[in-house]
Amino acid sequence: MTTRGVALALDAITHRFGHTVAVDSVSLRVEPGEIVALLGPSGCGKTTLLRIVAGLLRQSGGHVAVGGGIVDELPPNERGAGIVFQNYALFPHMTVERNVGYGLRARGEPRAEMAKTVARMLGLVRMDGYASRLPRQLSGGQQQRVALARTLAVSPRVLLLDEPFGALDKNLRLDMQIEVKRLQRELDITTIMVTHDQEEALSLADRVAVMNHGRVEQFARPDEIYDRPASLFVATFVGTASLLRGKLVDGALECAAGRLALGSAVTPAAGAVVVAVRPEHFRFVDDLHAGLDATIELVLPLGPLVIYDVVLRDGTTVKVTTSRGAGVTSHAPGDTVRVGLAAGAPVAVFAE
Secondary structure, eight states: OOOOOOOEEEEEEEOOBTTBOOEEEEEEEEOTTOEEEEEOOTTSSHHHHHHHHHTSSOOSEEEEEETTEEOTTSOGGGTTEEEEOTTOOOOTTSOHHHHHTHHHHHTTOOHHHHHHHHHHHHHHTTOTTOTTOOGGGSOHHHHHHHHHHHHHHTOOSEEEEESTTTTSOHHHHHHHHHHHHHHHHHHTOEEEEEESOHHHHHHHOSEEEEEETTEEEEEEOHHHHHHSOSSHHHHHHSSOOEEEEEEEETTEEEETTEEEEOOTTSOOOOSEEEEEEOGGGEEEOOTTSOOEEEEEEEEEEETTEEEEEEEETTSOEEEEEEEOSTTOOOOOTTOEEEEEEOTTOOOEEEEO
């Protein structure tokens, strides 16, 4: 089975009604065969957007277009979008085989064709041999595979995933993330995934839309989101970032804790600024280098890495990540250190 990806365009405005979170002037274009993650905290509007695409909610303004055709007036079953919910929504009284074939039966597919499609889908999600089982006889990961097979059986043009891994434990969640990525690539199907898990979004998606209060703060590739956040919210919500406040002078941040050279790539800015720095971009430097004087407060070994909680002399706390091993100087709580930036490290600067 090959499902060619289609472009999906979304331009939506909706107001809060009932328990639905409002979205405000959201405009996204998803390219054919692309997987896009809607990432944000609870209540930011990401599930509302997904439901608008599926046709389960109607936006108060704008349009939804699938493959170049506007689908605003079409009911959910005619939009070409298949959705997998967080709770999988399997019919408990039906076998795996009948669950997967449900959509095909509903649209009157001939029995012989339906049987072939169901068998193909179960093979695709690696659930051969489970056709006669009931959902209660399956693990969470197996139920998710069945839900995916049921959605894919009707050949949707767009696949919608609503927190698909939320009910799984960590190890199984990773396995299913890999499986979904494999299926999505194999079928070349345009996919939108809702998640609040940053690692999930950054590892699975081709592009990520970071949402906050019903708006998209940034829509870009995962590396751009992480290295070049467009707003202070994105910098602090995605990954870990230490915030330093001060003024920019000749390519350096001057603050109460000292002077931190930021490099020539930083755009000059007048007035007070906030600089966001990832833990792995800090370095411990000697007294001959400009930097921020600090004291080690906490040391957390984490496999091949060590995470230091460091308190600057003005009371600001930053996190510094270093590798473990030969040639790397280790520090203990109470040590006095100086913190600088790695050469070429990306930093994000925002007006205060």
